[in-house]
Amino acid sequence: MLDLLNKIFIWLQRWVQGIPSGLAHLYDRLATRYLEPSYEHIVEELRDKTSGEGLIVEVGCGTGKLLLKIAETLKPMSVMGIDISRAMIELSKRNLSRSRSRGLVDLILADAHNMPIRNQCVDLILSTSTLHHIRQPKRFFDECARVLKEDGEAWIYEFSHDAEYEDLRAIKTPRIFLKILAALHGIPRRIFEKGYIKKALENGGYRYKISYQGAVTKLILGKT
Numbered sequence: 001m002l003d004l005l006n007k008i009f010i011w012l013q014r015w016v017q018g019i020p021s022g023l024a025h026l027y028d029r030l031a032t033r034y035l036e037p038s039y040e041h042i043v044e045e046l047r048d049k050t051s052g053e054g055l056i057v058e059v060g061c062g063t064g065k066l067l068l069k070i071a072e073t074l075k076p077m078s079v080m081g082i083d084i085s086r087a088m089i090e091l092s093k094r095n096l097s098r099s100r101s102r103g104l105v106d107l108i109l110a111d112a113h114n115m116p117i118r119n120q121c122v123d124l125i126l127s128t129s130t131l132h133h134i135r136q137p138k139r140f141f142d143e144c145a146r147v148l149k150e151d152g153e154a155w156i157y158e159f160s161h162d163a164e165y166e167d168l169r170a171i172k173t174p175r176i177f178l179k180i181l182a183a184l185h186g187i188p189r190r191i192f193e194k195g196y197i198k199k200a201l202e203n204g205g206y207r208y209k210i211s212y213q214g215a216v217t218k219l220i221l222g223k224t
């Protein structure tokens with residue numbers, strides 16, 4: 001049942017791509033409430049990885065809440081958010097406008113398949129819950145490899161509803177609720193392991209690593 005729901009939602013979200021205006025506002029109010037705790041974890045991972053120097057780009061920045069947390073917590077040199085949805089970019093601007101760190105963040109209306117960024121100038125790409133919207137993952141991974149510096153990495157996070165029940169033990173949200181949210185808003189582990197994402201990764205000549213953190217799958221991509 002969850003597999004079928006997930007198939008339909010991935011198809012729908014890859015077809016729609018950018019979140020339209022009405023849904024963007026709903027997303028800002030509801031979804032980020034559940035997503036924000038996972039941003040804390042990403043900021044902690046970032047703290048270990050970066051001294052704040054260089055350029056961090058978030059692809060599919062949505063409502064800008066992760067960008068805000070990064071800018072306020074790590075005070076990096078430069079952060080950029082890209083989103084294909086004008087409504088989401090406007091929401092990001094609004095959410096960031098309340099912060100003193102807003103000057104650190106650039107927001108750009110652009111497509112992940114064709115990023116308006118020069119070759120080899122990005123230290124870290126972040127992307128959360130966006131890969132399931134991407135129509136051509138191979139083209140997106142190629143774009144990541146193009147804009148990343150030699151030692152740069154892309155960290156791509158997705159919820160996976162096929163995580164084992166055991167793996168979700170530490171999470172406070174009821175597990176079935178989490179699985180339904182992940183089915184509506186994510187890519188299962190098995191698609192990273194043998195589905196269309198695996199195919200895109202294998203045909204690209206990148207270095208990559210997949211790891212699981214509860215219901216979250218993390219893909220790290222770099223140049224070979």
Ligand SMILES: C[S@@+](CC[C@H](N)C(=O)[O-])C[C@H]1O[C@@H](n2cnc3c(N)ncnc32)[C@H](O)[C@@H]1O
Nearest residue numbers: 017018019060062083084085111112128130133
């Ligand atoms: C489910 S939301 C996730 C937003 C945010 N990263 C988060 O974790 O809350 C997916 C975002 O990706 C954006 N998006 C979808 N397709 C895109 C594309 N091809 N290029 C850039 N952004 C895209 C959508 O507009 C939306 O804001």
